[in-house]
Amino acid sequence: MTIAPYIDHTNLKATATPSDIKKLCQEAMEYHFYAVCVNGCYVSLAKEALQNSNVKVAAVIGFPLGAMSTEAKIFEAKDCVKNGADEIDMVINIGWLKAKKNDAVRDEIKALKKAIGGTILKVIIETCYLTDAEKEIACTLSMEANADFVKTSTGFGTGGATLEDVQLMKRVVGDKAKIKASGGIKDKATALQYIELGVSRIGTSSGPTLL
Template sequence: MHLPDFIDHTHLKPTATLSEIQHLCEEAKRFGFHAVCVNGSHVSLASEELKNTKVKIAAVVGFPLGAMSTEAKIFEAKDCVKNGADEIDMVINIGWLKSNEDDRVRNEIISIKQGIGDKILKVILETCYLTTSEKEKACILAVEAGADFVKTSTGFGSGGATFEDVTLMKRMVGDKVKIKASGGIKDKETALKYIALGVSRIGTSSGPALLN
């Protein structure tokens, strides 16, 4: 188990400067992280900084609220891929999920997955806003829609990843899709516990500190 392979090195703050994104990419190269995770406006820069390296680019879509139109999310996802993104981390429409609009939630994920072709799609559930049954349902819908990952959190909600939520997600998805834990993961011990619970990816802005 090589810990850097699990890490999406993340900077999603609205205040992120171009030099900070360049620094993020430099650290990702130096530490051998799996990917950087950035907002859509920074994908082109990250692509330039990371060309001819193994580091992937993950871009967030519908972030952080998930409440924009499906058409807007599809356009955003396609635009990110066009600019160099290898992976898309999309936020589900939480209000639709809570309204039992299961078909709309599922179809939105399907449409985005179709829009990005063979690129990786991670579906952010934002578990801090969901009941247990809603978390279970969100996992099922993501699997049915052909997502590659379910992901706990944006890091911008009222809470981040928890061991309980990851355990629930693993129980629901098994080996059908992978799991990404993100939000509040700041030390190696915590990261390793998530991996032991079955997580394939850790989203964190504390990657270098986590390794040290």
């Protein structure tokens, strides 16, 4: 099977330059990846670089810590959509989740989804910082807030995606939300394992190598 349609080709490094983003977009078109995933300042550049292709632009919000105010996240998301983002990957407020402020976590996701309307919303729960019980709660809150995807990781935490976490997430969300595995996926065999478990998208900076 071809894994290209599953891949969000990603460069979220602090050091990423405009030429790095153009290269990312060029590779995404060449390999027919589903999307590129970039920081907000590069959304319009990526949109322009991809204008004659079917490759989508995903932008990260509240990245990578998730600890910004809800208002800041909403502004950032709306700004990215205005600049051409087709999808938004937001980081939950991990501290709120750890403190069992479930209503606040759910309300924030819901507010972002409302602000961006029909734009796809992926919710990064950053599994490396959570207990299994917290992962389950994060997935449930994301579904209750009408998110389109739950996503494992930023790739900037202490760990990335694991097969066990994806199995847990799939058990919780079923068919009510899609799953994106992200962080540390660097070879094709691993990517195929995630796809077999039911993920709809794989976030990786190693797309060309995976193929």
